[in-house]
């Protein structure tokens with residue numbers, strides 16, 4: 001059980017981050033939820049997790065596009081045994097018309113944030129004598145698709161950074177791995193459907209079947225519960241010698 005461990009999950013008021021926070025809480029961890037908003041419903045999500053699983057849960061606002069706020073999130077949490085770098089955004093456009101501000105935001109939120117949170121969390125993990133870092137990369141951290149230059153660059157960067165941090169912590173009781181999901185039907189994926197419909201001139205159904213799940217041999221979306229279960233496994237004793245690697249949860253995408 002993860003009783004007594006504190007898990008910080010970035011970008012966790014929605015989608016995969018919230019799903020992972022739920023599974024960590026179910027396993028007994030105290031959780032810190034995060035996003036860049038500060039609404040009543042954000043804090044209510046933490047209260048609901050605490051009530052359902054009998055753990056302590058907090059919501060801390062921090063904008064993962066800002067390095068100082070990434071570091072402040074870890075400092076404000078005060079303890080970080082488990083760090084899940086999950087915050088991420090997407091933008092789909094050909095590289096010659098890719099908006100520079102989208103490029104900058106994706107690189108900052110999807111990649112740079114993990115640099116800042118890991119830098120701030122590692123001293124706490126070393127002091128506590130235990131730590132688990134799980135970076136939520138993507139099948140796009142291992143392979144590419146057209147129109148996703150920034151996302152593919154950021155996710156490949158996260159996979160590379162994961163290996164480096166694993167080497168730097170190899171002799172500490174700390175592991176650092178990346179999970180590479182295929183398509184999961186979250187708000188992030190919902191938001192890509194209209195753009196992709198336009199780009200390929202396809203219906204919504206055809207985008208799901210012929211573009212998204214075309215690459216996913218199982219023909220099924222992965223679920224946030226499955227990603228949460230994978231994160232809990234990486235936090236278990238059985239995973240103590242798993243470090244510096246990726247686990248794909250992609251229905252066979254990267255086997256193609």
Ligand code: NAD
Nearest residue numbers: 011012013014015016035036064087088138183184186188
């Ligand atoms: P989502 O849009 O549901 O969740 C993204 C989360 O990040 C939200 O909680 C959002 O509030 C938060 N966020 C966005 N910008 C932020 C910022 N500046 N500061 C703090 N938080 C911020 O999307 P999701 O699908 O759950 O994505 C979560 C992660 O999983 C992302 O890193 C994404 O790249 C990755 N991923 C998703 C899929 C998929 O198919 N859904 C596949 C592979 C990888």
